Amino acid sequence: MIGEGFAEELAAAQAGTEPAFARLWRDTNPALVRYLRVIAADVAEDVAAETWLRVLRGLKGFRGDEQAWRAWVFTICRHLVIDERRRFKGHPVQLSEIPLVRLAVVPDAADEAIEHFSTRSALAMVAALPPLQAEVILLRVVAGLETEAVAQLVGRSPGAVRVAAHRGLRRLAQIAAEAGVTL
């Protein structure tokens, strides 16, 4: 998260300053890729690239703070994922209907040597959750969105989002404990 300097960076990017937009991209794209690697791992890179194309189209017209910026970017991304799935399935689908990608829970030896617990392993554990819980946790933790923003994005009430997040965290703790992950 950029924080207090976000408004200046956004204004500069909207005015056409490339370094300012690069800072926005470097701050947002990793979260976007992590989110996509869980909910649409097979098309993550393509959807991420298309998301930024859409963002560039509407960049000059965007108004809002950093929370709104992230909510906007992830909304575009989520709609693209739904469109992608609809194209293959032939009928409208809810993102929660999409089975999450099962990543390898156990990291390889090199990663284990470098890091006790890698981001890739964490994403694999999140992917093991039910779709709604996984998405809510990713949007709350990775994207940094508030409960209300997540509720608006996924089309649920804030209470339902809160319950799904808490249940997902408890389930995630169980998965991590079963995988032998300890601090």
Next chain:
Amino acid sequence: MTGSRVPDSDMPNLPWPGRRDASDQDAALAAMLSGTAVPEDLSASLRPAADVLAALRARPSGDELAGEAAVMADFRDRVGVSEPAQPTRRRRPSVLTPLLSAKAAAIGIAAAIGIAGVAGAAYAGALPSSAQRVAHEFIGAPAVHNAANLGAGGGTTTNGTRHRRHHHFRGCFAHHPYPHPSPSGSPSASPSPSPTTSASASPSPSPSPSCPPFPHPTGSPSPRPSHSPYPHPSGSPYPHPSGSPYPHRHFRHHHRRHHHGPFPHPSPSPSPSPSASPSASA
């Protein structure tokens, strides 16, 4: 159960341990999700989840930052400005100026052609009478009657018949010193030339063969002698195929022709009487 005889104060108001744990756990989970601070007294069952969330918030790896060059290229194409804004503003007039000058030049050329055409038409006498009058006043074009004479042969205007008629009486205007105003002032509707003119034209040696020597009907002073200087072979001074000594059309046209002539009529009578002419000629 202690029964109903036990006072209420004997029952201790104990909190519900399960509910308190649940609320504490919810607060801990909310703190974990917001990432503000992990509670110190986090239960051991939730610690693995806290580790997973910390890994999710880890610094970006290299593959997550791949593709920056492509996105920046798109940014340059769609949003980015490669130059400062000032030269762009300068470029705008340089594009507009040739367009404006070309438009102005085209308008100027069109206006010049139009003015030249109108002026040419005015000097050729091809303008309508009102416009011809204006042209006469402002640019010295021929007056309406002169313009009519000038344009007689062309017949280019809508009143081409009148032009042809004036062609026949052009000589009359030149030699007749007393123009007579028309009583009605309306132009004749007859498009054909008067037979008088053709009849008198062939034998007469007059310098203006289309103009017979009309004496003034009122007998007013005339520079010509009362006798005809051009004796007619038949003896009649005014031969007319119809037998009338004063061709009606000829006379009417003749006088209408001089309605705006420079010579005021000496007599108050607006139209000559046919009977007056023989006496005057006699």
